[in-house]
Amino acid sequence: MKVLGLVLSMVLMLTGCNRDRAGDSSDGSDGPDATVASPTATAEAESPGPDAAPAQGPSPAAPPAQAAQGKPLQSEAVQPAAPGSYLYDESGTRSFGGCGPDGPPPSPTSLRIDPANGDRQQSVRDRRSPEGQGMVVTTILEYRSDGIYLVYLRQEQQTPAGPSVSEFEPNPPVLAMPARPTQGQSWQFSLTSKDGKIHVEASNTIEALDEEVAAGGGSAQATRVKRTTRATGQSILGPVDITENAVSWVASRLIVKEVSDSSGTVGTCRIESHIEAVIRSTSPS
Numbered sequence: 001m002k003v004l005g006l007v008l009s010m011v012l013m014l015t016g017c018n019r020d021r022a023g024d025s026s027d028g029s030d031g032p033d034a035t036v037a038s039p040t041a042t043a044e045a046e047s048p049g050p051d052a053a054p055a056q057g058p059s060p061a062a063p064p065a066q067a068a069q070g071k072p073l074q075s076e077a078v079q080p081a082a083p084g085s086y087l088y089d090e091s092g093t094r095s096f097g098g099c100g101p102d103g104p105p106p107s108p109t110s111l112r113i114d115p116a117n118g119d120r121q122q123s124v125r126d127r128r129s130p131e132g133q134g135m136v137v138t139t140i141l142e143y144r145s146d147g148i149y150l151v152y153l154r155q156e157q158q159t160p161a162g163p164s165v166s167e168f169e170p171n172p173p174v175l176a177m178p179a180r181p182t183q184g185q186s187w188q189f190s191l192t193s194k195d196g197k198i199h200v201e202a203s204n205t206i207e208a209l210d211e212e213v214a215a216g217g218g219s220a221q222a223t224r225v226k227r228t229t230r231a232t233g234q235s236i237l238g239p240v241d242i243t244e245n246a247v248s249w250v251a252s253r254l255i256v257k258e259v260s261d262s263s264g265t266v267g268t269c270r271i272e273s274h275i276e277a278v279i280r281s282t283s284p285s
Contacts, residue, residue: 063122067140067152067169070120076145078179080116081123081253084284087111090127092275099237099269106134109277111254113284119143120151133158142173149173153191164236167194181206181223198233198240213249215257215278222249222256231264238267252282 073080090107106129114122120142128134140152153168174189183206191200208224230243242264249257255277262273 063138063140063152063154064169068117068120068122070116070118070142073116073119073143074145077119078143078145078148080121080143081113082284083113083115083121085110085112086254086282086284087280088277089280090275090277092273094273094275095271097268097270099267101133105273105275106130108280116143128158141176145179147178148176150176150189150191166198168192168200169194181209183207183209193233197235198231201230203228207247211249213251213257215249220249220251220256220282222251224249235266237269240264240266242266242271254279254282256282 087108087110090105090109092105093103094105095102106127109125109127112124112126120140122138122140125137125139126134128136135155135157137156138152138154139150142149142151150168150170151173155166157164168191170189170191174191175187176189178185178187186203186205188201188203190202192198204225204227206223207226210221211224212219213222213224225248226246227248228243228245230241232241234240242262244260244262246258246260248255256279258277260273260275260277262271262275264271
């Protein structure tokens with residue numbers, strides 16, 4: 001139901017670039033072994049437990065082979081993220097205007113990062129409930145000397161009218177994050193789904209560098225990024241017009257914390273949400 005609310009979240013998920021040296025995997029965070037403690041889940045009824053990965057339905061479809069296949073990674077390029085699995089604790093509120101169950105988001109949710117294929121790397125963010133309701137986003141990023149580029153994005157979710165899928169494969173790929181972000185730096189990009197039904201306008205600003213952020217019982221030095229994303233078009237439920245405003249704290253090539261607010265309409269459904277997501281650990285399992 002939250003159509004394209006994760007577009008920028010997923011793009012930023014792997015883009016914790018060092019502002020001084022593109023090839024360095026550090027961005028002032030505690031490093032790849034830093035751990036961020038888990039907050040208490042706000043909705044035990046929706047959570048499978050504090051140490052369990054979320055229950056999942058059918059596996060997401062594989063992206064096109066040409067999107068996943070990368071060229072050899074250049075030595076001066078931004079280095080890919082550490083592959084493995086990560087968990088996020090989520091809290092907040094969601095309202096679907098009578099078109100779905102209101103309440104807190106599922107928690108925990110997962111992120112799986114695959115080993116890099118040359119200069120490209122695929123990740124899957126699964127935010128479904130144990131019953132299989134919710135969203136799965138597959139992303140492929142390309143690592144270059146001047147930044148990280150979005151190559152492919154696929155969003156899948158269950159709706160009251162059935163499964164909904166949106167695919168994006170920008171040609172050429174769009175800049176997701178500069179290699180050496182500076183405070184106050186802004187950039188924008190737009191996306192149109194492969195079937196032409198959904199259009200996305202995204203605006204991003206680096207608000208702070210090396211900012212200490214509390215995440216659960218721990219902290220990290222992170223880059224704070226503000227973004228606004230608007231998705232319009234047509235969906236299986238009718239016309240779409242949703243805006244998301246979010247602030248993300250990025251460290252160790254991961255979002256360690258994110259606070260997002262979304263509002264808009266899908267068909268006759270009025271959607272509102274306020275969600276906070278906190279990573280449990282920047283060390284993959």
